[in-house]
Amino acid sequence: MAEREPNVAGKLPIPRVAAPAQQTRRGRRKKSKDEKQAQKKELDRARNKTRINIGAAFLRWRELLYLKRFKSDAELATFLLDKCEVGALTSSATTSHRTALSCSVRSSSSDCISSLDTHDDINESDFNHIQNCVIDWAGDWTRAPQDDTGDVSASEEENSMGEGSYHDDTDDEEEEEEDYMPPLCVRAAGAGEQKLPLDALPAVGMEDTVHDTLVTESAESQPVQSEDDITNHPAAITYHVCLMQLARYLLLPIPVCTAKDPVTLAECQATGPFQVQIKSRGTAVIMQWMCPNNHCVWEWNSQPTFKDGMQAGDFLLASNIILSGNYYAKVALLFKFMKLGIVDWSTFLKIQDTYCVGTIKDFWDSSRADVVSRLKSKENVVVLAGGHMGSPGSSAQFCTYTIMENETKEILSIVNIDKGETQRSCVTMEREGFIRSFEQIHQEVKLTEVCTDSQSQISALFDPVKGKYKDSGVLHTLDMWHGSKNLAKKMHAAGQQKGCSILLQWIKDICNYFWFCCKMTENFDNFYDMWAGLLNHVTGEHEWPLDAGQRPSGERRDKAWIENGSVAHQALLEVILNQRWLKEVHKYLHFRSTAELESFHNHILMYASKRFSFSRPVYEARIFLAGLDYNHHVHRPPRRKPDGSVQYRKLYNKKSRKWCLYAIKEEKDYRYIPQLQRAIVGKRVASGRGLPRLTAATQSDPRQYGVLFVAPASSTQQPLKSQASRGQSKKQML
Numbered sequence: 001m002a003e004r005e006p007n008v009a010g011k012l013p014i015p016r017v018a019a020p021a022q023q024t025r026r027g028r029r030k031k032s033k034d035e036k037q038a039q040k041k042e043l044d045r046a047r048n049k050t051r052i053n054i055g056a057a058f059l060r061w062r063e064l065l066y067l068k069r070f071k072s073d074a075e076l077a078t079f080l081l082d083k084c085e086v087g088a089l090t091s092s093a094t095t096s097h098r099t100a101l102s103c104s105v106r107s108s109s110s111d112c113i114s115s116l117d118t119h120d121d122i123n124e125s126d127f128n129h130i131q132n133c134v135i136d137w138a139g140d141w142t143r144a145p146q147d148d149t150g151d152v153s154a155s156e157e158e159n160s161m162g163e164g165s166y167h168d169d170t171d172d173e174e175e176e177e178e179d180y181m182p183p184l185c186v187r188a189a190g191a192g193e194q195k196l197p198l199d200a201l202p203a204v205g206m207e208d209t210v211h212d213t214l215v216t217e218s219a220e221s222q223p224v225q226s227e228d229d230i231t232n233h234p235a236a237i238t239y240h241v242c243l244m245q246l247a248r249y250l251l252l253p254i255p256v257c258t259a260k261d262p263v264t265l266a267e268c269q270a271t272g273p274f275q276v277q278i279k280s281r282g283t284a285v286i287m288q289w290m291c292p293n294n295h296c297v298w299e300w301n302s303q304p305t306f307k308d309g310m311q312a313g314d315f316l317l318a319s320n321i322i323l324s325g326n327y328y329a330k331v332a333l334l335f336k337f338m339k340l341g342i343v344d345w346s347t348f349l350k351i352q353d354t355y356c357v358g359t360i361k362d363f364w365d366s367s368r369a370d371v372v373s374r375l376k377s378k379e380n381v382v383v384l385a386g387g388h389m390g391s392p393g394s395s396a397q398f399c400t401y402t403i404m405e406n407e408t409k410e411i412l413s414i415v416n417i418d419k420g421e422t423q424r425s426c427v428t429m430e431r432e433g434f435i436r437s438f439e440q441i442h443q444e445v446k447l448t449e450v451c452t453d454s455q456s457q458i459s460a461l462f463d464p465v466k467g468k469y470k471d472s473g474v475l476h477t478l479d480m481w482h483g484s485k486n487l488a489k490k491m492h493a494a495g496q497q498k499g500c501s502i503l504l505q506w507i508k509d510i511c512n513y514f515w516f517c518c519k520m521t522e523n524f525d526n527f528y529d530m531w532a533g534l535l536n537h538v539t540g541e542h543e544w545p546l547d548a549g550q551r552p553s554g555e556r557r558d559k560a561w562i563e564n565g566s567v568a569h570q571a572l573l574e575v576i577l578n579q580r581w582l583k584e585v586h587k588y589l590h591f592r593s594t595a596e597l598e599s600f601h602n603h604i605l606m607y608a609s610k611r612f613s614f615s616r617p618v619y620e621a622r623i624f625l626a627g628l629d630y631n632h633h634v635h636r637p638p639r640r641k642p643d644g645s646v647q648y649r650k651l652y653n654k655k656s657r658k659w660c661l662y663a664i665k666e667e668k669d670y671r672y673i674p675q676l677q678r679a680i681v682g683k684r685v686a687s688g689r690g691l692p693r694l695t696a697a698t699q700s701d702p703r704q705y706g707v708l709f710v711a712p713a714s715s716t717q718q719p720l721k722s723q724a725s726r727g728q729s730k731k732q733m734l
Contacts, residue, residue: 056251224304224312226685227678235313237340238285238302240278247276247287252298259295268295280341283313308690314343318351319680322360322621323673325607350691357617359679364414364624367672371410371631375445382406382449383441384594387430388601390619391610396426398616400604400623401433403441404597406451409634411600411627413437416620431457435468442472449475451592453482459584478587479594480518484511490575499567505559506538510576518588527585535573539564600630632672636665 031039054061061076070076257268270291277288284303288296303313321331328348335342343351375381383403390398396419403413415436422428434452441447452458461468462476469476488511495503513534521527540561562569575581607629608614608622639647651660 224306224681224685227681231316231674231677231681237338240280240285243278243285243287244276247278247289252289254297257291257293257295257297259291259293259297268293270295274298282311282341282343283317284311284341306684306690307688310690314347315351315681315684316677318343318348319356319677321348322352322356322618323625323676325622325625327609327612347691352618353615354692355680355683355687357621359683360621360624360676363672363676363679364628367628367631368412368414371405371412372444375405375412379446380448381445382451382592383412383447384592384597385434385437385450385452386594386597386601387433387455388604389426389429389610390608391613396429397613398619399426399429399433400601401430401437402597402600402627403437403450404600406592409596410631412445413441414623414627415440416616416623418616428457430455431461434458434461438469438474442474447474449477449590449592451477451479451590451594453479453594454486454584459587475590476587477590477592478584480515480588480591481593481595483518483588484515487511487514487575490578490581491572494571494575497567497571500571502560502562502568503572506562506572509559510534510538510572519591521589523589524586527589528582531576531585534576535569538562538572539569600626603630628672629668629670632670633665633668636668638663639666 061073065073065076068076068079070079252272252274255271257270257274259268260266261268268291270293274289274291274297277290279286279288281301284301286302287300289298291297301311303311305311306315317331321328328345332342332345382405384406385401385403388400388402389396390400398419399417401413401415401417402411404411415433417429417433417436419426419429422432438450459476459478462470462472462474464470488507491503491507491510494500495507514531517527517530521530538561541564562572604623604626607626608619614622641647647664649662649664651662652658653660
């Protein structure tokens, strides 16, 4: 299939017109490739004879061609020549013609527009309405394909296929007929009853256009002097071939090479055309115009730079990788597949540690202070608390302990504990995290209740006899879901005993009854009356002296009763009336749930996955980003349908084998991210220096607690000899 030549800047392609099938496919001899090339060269030579280089006046020429509605460059040239001849005969009319011409070209002049017959009641909506639009040819606004006759200017034909290569190449045309898409578009105000004089309206001229790069006399790149120089500007992906196409039609502000010889100090003075070289530098593109003596005449960078020469795009990419919760390895792989340049690994780490980590922590502290200040005047603050391990298994390096306000569901405190701070013990990290979080929140707000999961080490802190916080005046409650799960574990263990398998059928009902009792009672006595009646209910006896133990309505009798006094009945009694367990029951009667807090812990995985390792400062920064994201979007309204009803979505739960219904919320806006970006870039601009070669250790650096590896390091050859792969025989090892 024949390919079209690219449409260069300032040149308009001639739309193709498909000839009738009888003329295209029949009655013509197929020309050979040499004949087609010879015919095309002849057409090119004839076209080159009529070419005229008008230089910088090309844009004004096009504007005048459009305003006067000429169909070709030849008509415009004839018009201007006639004007010049008339001006030569009557010198008095010369000034008026030049004024009129200037008025036509620069249509933004209010004096010229006011003299025309304009309509004051032009309605933008009516003008752009689809009923007042027509289908027109795209690319050339002045003519349709059927208007193209033999009088076509050289500039218009330059980007077309050429008459011979199009009409006579029947084989290529037959292949293109099915895939060819006519260059059509929708033109506004083309079918209205009243033609609007658009020529009289002011147009946006070249002087009103905002360019991304200003042409100056020096070859210096655009500097970054403030945060707004890069954070508020959009960016795009460009290809070298497109930049090369653009560079060929650019006029440099330097006509000759001004490079000086280092010995004689004589200037090169080489003239154009200069050779354009394009190369990648990080995420940017560098274009250089080289003279024949290999001197760089002009250099252009696609990105603004800082004082030390660092490119703004590289800096923002490194910053936004952590701000978006991504990872350098994944982004680098994506860029590799797309053949894009990227900031190198060492530079990324320096930018992250020097400018991002501290800024994110300060931003989180400021945001957290605003949340806490709104709760200072509130009485009886109830919070939810829980820990999140930074890696799977029992060998976690970090533990994040979080406190959430029960009503607003906002994060109040995030404390990160390193394994080295607890003498390399993963078990005590959650306890240490709770102590730090609790003491911080207890001093800031009027705390009355804290709800956690059933962690025995934390429950011991509130022991009424010897607990650390026994006199704090804060009530410690437990999560209902964890309580039900623990009861189910005990029931399952009892059902594994000999003669107690019938208990396995009652696990679900007994856990639901525990849930029901905690919800319906407010003190331990009422709970015990209802709970103890379970021993009679499972035997089929539903009436006894204490009438408080009525079963919840709607229960079905679809399982066997447990015989009173049997081994299974005795095992059930030992579980539900266990004295140690009953001492903790009063902590469930407030019927609290930490489900929202666990949802936040799942949200942490977006910023700090358990499958990636981080340094202590970077891990904390990622956790703070998760807290900022959660607090900013926790109160998003639900998405609504056009009729105003809430839009829902169903989700299948594999464990329960049921469909769940969720209300879809509005999309996140991340309005705090531009503020973070400005703070990071502002810190970089204010530093006034480049990246440090070495990063200073912080006060919370876990390396001060020593290494985590107890065993001494060995040589590489020793474990290589002793380590065996799965399925490897002893002979293969030897």
